[in-house]
Amino acid sequence: MQHIHDLIGVGFGPSNVALAIALDEKRHGSKPLDALFIERQPSFAWHPHMLLDQAHMQISFLKDLATLRNPTSRFTFVNYLHEKGRLTDFINLKSFFPSRHEFNDYLGWAAGQFEDACRYGEEVFDVQPEKQGGEVQFLRVRSRTADGRVQERLARNLVVSIGGVPNIPEGFRALRDDPRVFHSSSYLKDMAQHPQARRVAIVGAGQSAAEIFMDLQGRPGAPQVDFIMRARSIRPSDDSPFVNEVFNADFTDYMYSQGTEVRAALLDEFAQTNYAVADLDLIQQIYKVFYDQKVARGSRLRMLRQHDVRAVRAASDGIHLTLLDRDVQRESTVRYDAVVLATGYSRDQHKDLLAPLAPYIGPYDVDRYYRLKATPDFHPGIYLQGACEDSHGLSDTLLSVTSVRTGEIGNALLAAQSRARSAARDASQAVQI
Incomplete structure (x- = not known):
């Protein structure tokens, strides 16, 4: 048996x-x-x-x-x-x-x-x-x-x-097997395959995206980095003590005891504790990087806010992203040697x-x-x-x-x-x- x-x-x-x-x-x-x-x-x-x-x-x-x-x-x-x-x-x-x-x-x-x-x-x-x-x-x-x-x-x-499981936005799914496009979950391994990358895009605005930006901007060789996000800014995670009570074990009892609509409302109310947010200290570090670039009159690093990825095309010379700037309703196409998708998980x-x-x-x-x-x-x-x-x-x-x-x-x-x-x-x- x-x-x-x-x-x-x-x-x-x-x-x-x-x-x-x-x-x-x-x-x-x-x-x-x-x-x-x-x-x-x-x-x-x-x-x-x-x-x-x-x-x-x-x-x-x-x-x-x-x-x-x-x-x-x-x-x-x-x-x-x-x-x-x-x-x-x-x-x-x-x-x-x-x-x-x-x-x-x-x-x-x-x-x-x-x-x-x-x-x-x-x-x-x-x-x-x-x-x-x-x-x-x-x-x-x-x-x-x-x-x-x-x-x-x-x-x-x-x-x-x-x-x-890595969440891959629909526009990028056709390029799952292209080594130049990869999810943040495999960042160090896959980025190591592109030591000569001169222009890199990060798609996303959460903690992983922010950490990867700080890593890339300080790498030897100083690649150009575009930080692409649909949001207007990187939002800080709310880790204040009363809000943090939603992570207490007894809050699980409260959550489970509620009906479907109340549960959904609670998830929405406290989403800023975990989704599409970053540590305030990290945000301040990124701001300082961009400020120092202004002082030096540089342009190597860009934060592309209010930008949607409208189209993705793989070519022999790189990955071409068509971006819509929602502030001015203008499209532009930019070529990248590597694209990092910091787009969360399902x-x-x-x-x-x-x-x-x-x-x-x-x-x-x-x-x-x-x-x-x-x-x-x-x-x-x-x-x-x-x-x-x-x-x-x-x-x-x-x-x-x-x-x-x-x-x-x-x-x-x-x-x-x-x-x-x-x-x-x-x-x-x-x-x-």
Whole structure:
């Protein structure tokens, strides 16, 4: 008989690493869940191609993988610093915001303690219902290794945590395979393929676009950089304390308790905390760069505000963008050696992965504890991480509530395991009688 895992986790980024930690800390001497995680990357990596030298975290280090759920955990960022011998030095920085390089190292340190529970270099591509007695009892999870071999495993529960997929604007989709046009998620890797680029465009106006602009403008060789945005200016993210309460764990309860219209209104009201915005300090740095250029009477850097990309054409000499200046209603065409799309992410890839289960899970609605609602004859639990913003709030795609959310999912999984074992024990006793 094929082995059946209590849980298979799809992806092993911060959310599922935090889940592995929560499950490890919740077992209290009892038999642990048989959990296996499958990650398509060859090793742990968190936005590896946006680890820019000057980039730092936008949230407090206390919103790590464990602290808000269990401040005494050995997996906190503070304990990481202690084990690395840097705790006192970090305190001397007087900052709540570590560099992105350091936080990535922390995440990798935590993930490294669960190496035996993760299969790296495999991509899950199919999830099928497995029936017994006419009802779905398990899930058959199929993955493909780097050398093309297909693996099949059975699971009682599935946690899908695959992150966002680069959002490519429609006008650029025909150039997906052109190496001169690439998304910010692969910026460092793809930009390295164009060391001689003399003119580069950045499309977007959020944090990633701003960080990439600062990186490009200071590179050796001084390329010309056009910062293209539909907005009139780069807007600062609102991280004031009362607004930041929308990222508190208890706000998730409030958000989920509301109807569809109120939820949508809340997302719209607080969108300026996360979407198409940048840190104020970073905005001030960019302003200083443009001011210094004015002093030097330079023209290498341009911020093209109120500009729409109306047409995109690939040619042997570069990528030609037709831009509409909405202020004066005038079009112009500019040639670029490289175009960086800092255009965000979409978060509905789980629907493609779970499509074979559509007859059982319907419109992908989740309960308060992130479990997909299903028909009565469907018994496996499927939990979504990072795909529930519409129902659980803006914090769902961020690190802010990760430790608390994974604690809730862990509790739900352990409760389901306990019920299943009790049912099996009762059935066994009934047979004996």
